[in-house]
Amino acid sequence: MTATNANPYQRGFHYDVMPIAPVEEHCVPIVAGPVTFVVESRLLTNEILATEMPEVDLTAAYDDFGATVHVCDRQGVEHLRFDCFEHEPHYHYLMQAEGGQLVCRIDEVADGDPVAWKLERLRQRLPAMLDLAGAHGLARAVETERVAIDQAAAQVAGLLRWAQEDATRRRNGATAS
Numbered sequence: 583m584t585a586t587n588a589n590p591y592q593r594g595f596h597y598d599v600m601p602i603a604p605v606e607e608h609c610v611p612i613v614a615g616p617v618t619f620v621v622e623s624r625l626l627t628n629e630i631l632a633t634e635m636p637e638v639d640l641t642a643a644y645d646d647f648g649a650t651v652h653v654c655d656r657q658g659v660e661h662l663r664f665d666c667f668e669h670e671p672h673y674h675y676l677m678q679a680e681g682g683q684l685v686c687r688i689d690e691v692a693d694g695d696p697v698a699w700k701l702e703r704l705r706q707r708l709p710a711m712l713d714l715a716g717a718h719g720l721a722r723a724v725e726t727e728r729v730a731i732d733q734a735a736a737q738v739a740g741l742l743r744w745a746q747e748d749a750t751r752r753r754n755g756a757t758a759s
Contacts, residue, residue: 594675594686601663601674601683602626602634604652608748610741614734615727616720619704620652621741623748624665646670647753649745651700651738653708661717662708664700666742668750671696673703675715697742704735 608623625647646667653662663674671688693699703711708731712721724731 594684596682596684598682599635600676600681602630604650604660608745609652610745612734612737612741615730616656616723617708617731618654618656618658619734619738620654621738621745622650622652623745623752624648624650624667625749625753626665626667645753647749649697649742649749651704651742653704653712655717655720661712661715661720664703666696666700666746673700675711677716679716697746701735701739701742704738705732 604620604622605624610621612619612621626644627646628644631644646669648665648667648671650666651664652660653664654660659678661676661678663676665672665674666688671690673686673688675684675686677683688696688699690696709721709725712718712724
């Protein structure tokens with residue numbers, strides 16, 4: 583896995599691999615017109631990374647968890663991911679055509695609560711973010727389905743607390759053993 587960091591003012595870090603796939607049994611899908619929001623209770627640990635992405639440099643300790651929202655097209659292809667993790671909240675632009683991803687940290691000081699930030703992005707910035715990820719047609723389709731997107735975002739908001747609590751419970755159960 584390669585990260586680029588040539589410019590100190592770059593948007594995020596580009597990796598030439600796609601992220602770890604969602605774990606279906608921890609996911610709840612919500613159809614929103616041309617997209618599906620998938621809310622996931624997610625864990626990210628060194629053990630999971632070693633199994634799922636052996637090319638990752640494990641010199642750092644990974645132990646994070648929280649509510650994730652995957653933004654997928656009707657075929658189930660993921661284009662955006664919002665990881666509102668407890669320690670390092672971030673989001674991904676998944677560049678499917680390139681086979682890579684751009685990962686950006688959420689700045690809790692400047693942006694406030696990562697969950698509220700994520701919901702605002704779904705409601706207000708989704709077409710522009712999909713466009714940056716290379717999903718141009720999907721971005722245009724989302725622009726015409728604002729009511730469906732807003733209704734689904736309200737459902738997502740209701741599931742985020744469940745996802746965070748479930749991830750916390752699973753993480754604490756995993757560290758207690």
